[in-house]
Amino acid sequence: MDLNGLIKVVDEVDELESDVSFVRILWVTHSGQHRCRAIPRKRFYDVVAKNGVGLAFVSMVMTSFLDRPPSGCSVGLVGEARVTPDLSTIRTIPWSKQDEMVLGDLNVKPGQAWEHCPRDALRRVSKILKDEFDLVVNAGFENEFFLLKSITREEEEEWIPFDSSPYGCSSAFDVASPILREIASALHSIGIPVEQLHTETGKGQFEVVLGHTVCTKATDNLVYTRETVRAIARKHGLLATFLPKYILDEVGSGCHVHLSLWQNGQNVFMASDESSKYGISTLGEEFMAGVLHHLSSILSFVAPLPISYERLQPTTWGSYLLWGNENRSAPLRASSPPGTPNGLVSNFEFKPFDGVANPYLGLSAIIAAGIDGLRRHLSLPEPVDTCPNLKNLQRLPKSLSESLEALDKADFLVEFFGDKLLTAIKEIQKAEIDQYSENKDAYKQLIHRY
Incomplete structure (x- = not known):
């Protein structure tokens, strides 16, 4: 030839x-x-x-x-x-x-x-923040999920945790290491940095912590991470679910996100010196205050299903309107990870976010609330840095119905999302409320969708 x-x-x-x-x-x-x-x-x-x-x-x-x-x-x-x-x-x-x-x-x-394009919604909100305040949001997501295995009982398929080890258990990591190693390797191969992998509180529950980056890329990375985790779990004969609650008597899974403000390559959420009251810059405080102020109004963006609210309970965390310094019971936690100068805060963790939320819409809502805080120069209330007296605190919406009522009053969001997108989101969530109020166990099938 x-x-x-x-x-x-x-x-x-x-x-x-x-x-x-x-x-x-x-x-x-x-x-x-x-x-x-x-x-x-x-x-x-x-x-x-x-x-x-x-x-x-x-x-x-x-x-x-x-x-x-x-x-x-x-x-x-x-x-x-x-x-x-x-x-x-x-x-x-x-x-x-x-x-x-x-x-x-x-x-x-x-x-x-x-x-109705979610990626464009996030780009639009980010552009408003950049144009008005010359700020960029960096984000890093923590992905909690359960690994489940299938068994047959009385000729019916049932999904149960593939392991029963407690939080942080090294033997659980040993059992799951072939899967976790393959997940980390796969994410590395497509340019997604993994900062940590560990076993979580629930039986068969794990967490993958992603590195922080500009918010539009962080959400793209989150979508690819979910795809990767689910696909590799299937390869090993397991089912990975990011559902906030797959059974009611088990702990829930969240998708906590860490947020910071950047300007000219510098973290400007953090105060410039230790003289700041909270270790947070004025810009950072106003942005975070906006998120806290509007938290009830934007909750349905980050916790969009009725089952989401089974996770946001007083017995867990994130169900009352407060913020704190390293307070794990707070929906907003000021965070100073190792390497942060003493007395300063590098970012805040937003805990109500879960794995069934559209990440582009969820992050858009958080940034929109932060922009409103910057525009109105809102101030943070005093942090709650001890176990809180719940009687003195405002409860966040206890259900998707209550969240939807708060969203209906959030006129400031129209500028960021437009009437058509907001209307569609509300219509979907009303249908979700009706479906799960009439079919109490229907959420159990969602492990195959999320």
Whole structure:
């Protein structure tokens, strides 16, 4: 065979491989579910990379329990958006190396975002913060999840923890180390830094702590992390779930996020010297005060299902309106990790966030609240640095219904999200409330969705 013949064969093999290799375009619905379209690699790079793929409007407003929109939803069956791949996010899939994955934006036409695009919502809010205050939010997520195994009892499948070891137990880490090591390696291969891995309080519960970075990238990293954890768990015959409560008598899983403010490459959430009252800069205090002030109003963005509120209980933490210095019972915790100068605070931890929230919408709501705090120069109340007297504290919404009532009063959010997106979110959450009030055990099936 001459050289030209060899080149032809190689080209034919490459074309054949591209036909059986796929690029998955990923997006996250308003109800926090990951969805994808798989495109043959050649077609993706020839056509879809530029033009995207069609997506029915209604696909974004499907509920957690059924692939249908809420009854009477303002987003109907007519109309189509385009899922346009953000090529800066394309990665080789670590557990399926012949394939790639990429995150998608939702556009109505090239270059024009659809008002329901969660990634664009976060970009819009971040731009307001940058334009008005020259500030950037950095974020780092802590991902708690359960690893479950399937057993059959009386001919019915049941999912139980794959291990029963307590918090921080090294033997539990030994049992799970093949999975955790593969997760960490996979995340490293796609540029996502892992800061810690450890066993959590629940049976079969673990946590992956991601490094902090600019908030738009941090949320992208979170989506890829969830994809990675679930896929590698399946590879090992297990099911990984980020559901805030998969059974009521077990501890819950959160998705705590650490937030800081940056300007010209410097952390300006932290005070410049120890003379600050709380070790937090004026900018940092006003931003955090806005988040605390609006916490009830934005709670349904970060805890969007009725089952979310089974985690936010007085017997755990994060259920009363307060902040504290290293206070684990507070929904907002001022944090001074090792290496922070004495008396100063480098970031604050926001604890109500959970693993069923759309991370782009959740983080957008937090930043919007912080912007309002900066605009109004809000001040933090005194921190609660002891075990609090709950009688003297305001309870956060105890249910999604109460959170939705608070959201209805949060007129300041219209500027950041727009009427159409806010209306759709409320419609979805009302449907969630109705579904789970009528079907008390329906949440148990959500381990297969989250």
